Amino acid sequence: MWKLLVGGVNEVGLLNRYGVLIVSDSNELSERLLPIFQKDEQFIMTGTAKHGNAALDYMLAGRPDLVVIDLAMADMAGIHALQLIMNHRPIPIVVLSTHTSEGSMQTIQAIRIGAADYFHIEMLTGPMSHETMIIYFLERCKMAIRNGIQSVHEFPVKSLGIVEAALSGSLQAKHDQFQRRMDIEFHLRKAITNEEFHLVYQPVVDVYTNRIVGLESLIRWHSASLGQVPPCDFIPVAEESGLIHEIGEWVLREACTQSVKWQQDGLPHLFMAVNLSRRQFNDSGLSAMIEKILEETGLQPKYLELEITESMSMDVNLAADALGQLKRLGVRVAMDDFGTGYSSLGYLKDFPIDKLKIDQSFIKGLKHREVNAAIVNTVITMAKNLNLLVVAEGLETEEELQVLRDCGCRFVQGYYFSKPVLAESIEHMLNTDTRNKPNKIVI
Numbered sequence: 092m093w094k095l096l097v098g099g100v101n102e103v104g105l106l107n108r109y110g111v112l113i114v115s116d117s118n119e120l121s122e123r124l125l126p127i128f129q130k131d132e133q134f135i136m137t138g139t140a141k142h143g144n145a146a147l148d149y150m151l152a153g154r155p156d157l158v159v160i161d162l163a164m165a166d167m168a169g170i171h172a173l174q175l176i177m178n179h180r181p182i183p184i185v186v187l188s189t190h191t192s193e194g195s196m197q198t199i200q201a202i203r204i205g206a207a208d209y210f211h212i213e214m215l216t217g218p219m220s221h222e223t224m225i226i227y228f229l230e231r232c233k234m235a236i237r238n239g240i241q242s243v244h245e246f247p248v249k250s251l252g253i254v255e256a257a258l259s260g261s262l263q264a265k266h267d268q269f270q271r272r273m274d275i276e277f278h279l280r281k282a283i284t285n286e287e288f289h290l291v292y293q294p295v296v297d298v299y300t301n302r303i304v305g306l307e308s309l310i311r312w313h314s315a316s317l318g319q320v321p322p323c324d325f326i327p328v329a330e331e332s333g334l335i336h337e338i339g340e341w342v343l344r345e346a347c348t349q350s351v352k353w354q355q356d357g358l359p360h361l362f363m364a365v366n367l368s369r370r371q372f373n374d375s376g377l378s379a380m381i382e383k384i385l386e387e388t389g390l391q392p393k394y395l396e397l398e399i400t401e402s403m404s405m406d407v408n409l410a411a412d413a414l415g416q417l418k419r420l421g422v423r424v425a426m427d428d429f430g431t432g433y434s435s436l437g438y439l440k441d442f443p444i445d446k447l448k449i450d451q452s453f454i455k456g457l458k459h460r461e462v463n464a465a466i467v468n469t470v471i472t473m474a475k476n477l478n479l480l481v482v483a484e485g486l487e488t489e490e491e492l493q494v495l496r497d498c499g500c501r502f503v504q505g506y507y508f509s510k511p512v513l514a515e516s517i518e519h520m521l522n523t524d525t526r527n528k529p530n531k532i533v534i
Contacts, residue, residue, distance in 0.1 A: 109236055110137040110153065114146045114172050115161035120187075123216045124159065131229045143172030147179055156236050158184045162197045163212065170197055173204050183207045183235040187215075188273075196332050199276050207235035209273065275328045278314050283341055288312055290345055291511035294520065295364070295482055295504045298496055303520060305362040305396070307504065308346040309511050310338070330370055339371045340380060347388040347395065349514055354394075358521045364396040364425065372399055373409070378416035385420070392421030398448070400427045411441055418443050425482070429470065439477060447474050451485020451505070457494045468498040475499070 111128055113121050113136065121139045128134040137153050140146035146158065158176060162169040173184060186206045188198040198209045208231055214224050282288055288310055295305040312320045329335040343365055350363040371377060385392055397417060414424055425446035426439075439447075449470055453463045467483070474481045483495050486505030495503060509520070 108132075109134050109157055109233070110155040111135065111232075112137060112146060112149060112153065112155040112158045113139045113161075114141075114143070114158060114169070115139065115187075116141045116164045116168065117161060120161055120163075120212070120216065127215060127225055127228070130225060133233065134229065140172075142168055143175035146172055147175060150176070150180055150182070156183070157232055158182055159232075160184060160186050160201075160206075161212070162186050162188055162201060167197070170200055170204070173201055173206060177205045181205065183239060185210060185232055185235055187212045189213065196276070198273060199280065199332075202277060203280075207239070208232075271324075272328060274317060275320060275325050276332050276334075278316050279312075279325055279329060279332070279334055279338075282312060282314065283337060285315060287314055288338070288341060288345075289513070290342065290349065291513055292349075292517050293504055293511040294509050294517070295362075295502055296508045297501060298492065298503055299501055303359070303361060304502065305364060306350075306517065307364040307366075307398070307511075308342065308349075309366075310342050326368070330368055333370070335368045335370050336374060339368060340384070342366075343381065344384050344388065347384055347390040350394060351388050351390050353518070353521070356518075358518065360394060362394050362396045362423065363390075364398055366398045366400075366427065372413060377413065378420060381417070381422065382420055385422075393423070396423040396425055396446070398425045398427040411443075414442050414444075425480075427484075439479075444479060446480040446482060448482045448484050449500075454483050454485045454491055454495070454505070455487070457491040464494055464498070467495070467500070471498050471500050 125136050128136045138149050160169050184206045185208045186201045188209050188211050290308045292306040294303040297304045329338050346363050346365050354360050423445040426444050427448045428450040429447045471481050482502040483500050486503045486507045
């Protein structure tokens with residue numbers, strides 16, 4: 092049942108006062124929000140409802156100007172309430188999100204349904220609450236009412252002027268971080284449909300012949316709304332939100348398609364390396380998905396290399412089974428960032444690995460007789476004894492290259508030879524005779 096706190100807005104009889112309805116099953120939250128809205132005389136908190144039907148009943152009687160919905164309610168009750176309200180009587184709605192990834196996902200869904208804006212509960216009622224933050228929240232509520240229903244990514248934060256200026260230091264930075272994450276997830280959901288992703292490729296070079304022997308594919312995102320978004324920003328969001336499955340499948344199909352195109356154009360047949368995320372690797376349908384892509388694109392499995400990182404939290408038995416399925420497809424498996432975790436040697440014992448990629452942290456500034464050189468030399472020797480290939484990542488200088496050669500490392504990748512580049516640049520490299528160029532491949 093909804094509870095009337097003050098009386099309907101129509102009973103107040105004052106212009107420029109905004110009636111607010113709270114939808115939450117938490118009495119504590121409603122009690123905390125009441126004094127917040129009382130700080131601004133333009134607001135009057137007219138009632139609370141514990142679910143969507145109760146909210147709808149109240150709206151018919153009280154006609155509030157704004158609805159605030161708590162997304163932390165159990166069983167997606169907040170989303171259901173939002174959907175019900177928007178279907179029957181669209182009204183400016185602000186949703187209260189949480190800092191958790193699950194709450195974030197619900198917020199994105201709420202924005203897509205039609206919520207006007209979002210705010211983090213913890214910023215209002217938790218230890219981070221601050222007077223300027225509360226002013227900021229109230230101004231955003233007014234904006235939602237004045238401008239009607241609009242998406243959070245279109246919200247004119249800059250127009251808040253002095254309120255925004257008051258939010259300074261770590262508080263503003265923390266809020267900006269949350270909003271950035273929300274914006275990334277919102278636009279990430281449309282990035283594939285809008286064809287905003289593209290791949291770049293970094294060559295793997297044989298230092299004995301100075302020729303390209305393989306490529307690592309890397310995703311890049313230029314958002315129409317956010318501009319260029321670095322992978323370090325959007326990949327963790329894709330992981331948390333579950334979007335990594337769709338994005339990862341796109342990368343695999345795109346990389347395999349490009350590899351086949353190059354082969355059909357008469358260019359050298361090179362292996363194509365694709366990174367697998369933790370969520371992808373733990374997906375029971377991974378092997379079937381890869382097999383389907385190989386069939387659709389026509390790429391022979393021996394030219395596909397899948398990279399996993401030892402920093403993944405993996406159950407040994409499940410991971411061994413997943414890798415076994417991939418090996419039965421005929422693809423190769425490489426362990427990326429080798430040496431950075433605690434399970435390096437255990438993984439070599441338990442998993443069917445074909446290749447080790449020595450992490451760039453061991454290569455950077457590599458010099459003779461240094462600890463890093465001793466580690467690299469040990470890894471290379473061990474790999475040879477185990478019949479594993481080795482690639483050194485992050486090569487940048489001539490000195491590093493010389494040490495790697497002396498250690499017997501045959502395959503390298505890094506800016507010394509080439510940064511990750513577009514497919515057209517790879518075609519130029521492969522069409523260029525590099526045999527008379529002793530060091531660098533010309534882009």
